[in-house]
Amino acid sequence: MYFDPMYFLFALPALLLGMWAQFRVSSAFGKYSEVGTRSGMTGAQAARRILDYNGLQNVAVERVDGFLSDHYDPSQKILRLSSAVYDQPSLAAVGVAAHETGHALQDKEHYVPLTFRSAIVPAVQIGSSLGPIIFMVGLFMTQFVGTTVAWIGLILFALSAIFALVTLPVEFDASNRAKKLLVSTGIVDNNEVKGATAVLDAAALTYVAAALQAISTLLYYFTILQREGRRG
Numbered sequence: 001m002y003f004d005p006m007y008f009l010f011a012l013p014a015l016l017l018g019m020w021a022q023f024r025v026s027s028a029f030g031k032y033s034e035v036g037t038r039s040g041m042t043g044a045q046a047a048r049r050i051l052d053y054n055g056l057q058n059v060a061v062e063r064v065d066g067f068l069s070d071h072y073d074p075s076q077k078i079l080r081l082s083s084a085v086y087d088q089p090s091l092a093a094v095g096v097a098a099h100e101t102g103h104a105l106q107d108k109e110h111y112v113p114l115t116f117r118s119a120i121v122p123a124v125q126i127g128s129s130l131g132p133i134i135f136m137v138g139l140f141m142t143q144f145v146g147t148t149v150a151w152i153g154l155i156l157f158a159l160s161a162i163f164a165l166v167t168l169p170v171e172f173d174a175s176n177r178a179k180k181l182l183v184s185t186g187i188v189d190n191n192e193v194k195g196a197t198a199v200l201d202a203a204a205l206t207y208v209a210a211a212l213q214a215i216s217t218l219l220y221y222f223t224i225l226q227r228e229g230r231r232g
Helices: 006-032 043-053 091-108 112-140 148-184 193-231
Strands: 060-064 071-073 078-082
Touching: 006 091, 006 193, 043 060, 043 078, 043 091, 043 148, 071 091, 078 091, 091 112, 091 148, 091 193, 112 148, 112 193, 148 193
Parallel strands: 060 078
Antiparallel strands: 071 078
16 A cells, blocks of 8 residues: 555645635635524524425425534435524525525426436445445456456446536525525515525535545546556
């Protein structure tokens, strides 16, 4: 085993972007968590209003532990909000809540990227856990069996990159829906929506960073295989 300096050429841009994105999210959420909504609505109330407004009375809204652990579960039709979102009447809270309801609307409309992303989740879970292991094992076996095993690991890991790329339109669309729904349902006015938008835009950057990280790692693995192939 040895450290490959070339890894930094691939990993560093994604790493720096990821750190910047996390800083932006923490900063924006912290700032607008201190700014209350004129309507006085909490994140849970905002989510419920948007869901009911769009005929999704069957979707439950529940509190979940963790910081910014908010998510929509399409299998159970449950929107789960963290305490910082569920209980708080802030621009940050209603922004995050509206974003998650955007996923519920995507589910209702059978939004293709969301449907595709949900369908590949089992394969991605296998690929992300076994792909790197199979790749590394295959890499050490190249002098005996060639690069076939390593290529299998690379292909499995590639599912993670595909998942990250498909996630981008899913998340961007949910945020765009959220910005419109917050105003159209009277949860915030045109001036207040700027605060919620700042939180959503910062969160979107984290998905871009995740996609860049997955792609850069995939390219790094590919480069190693190409190098080993030439040696063989």
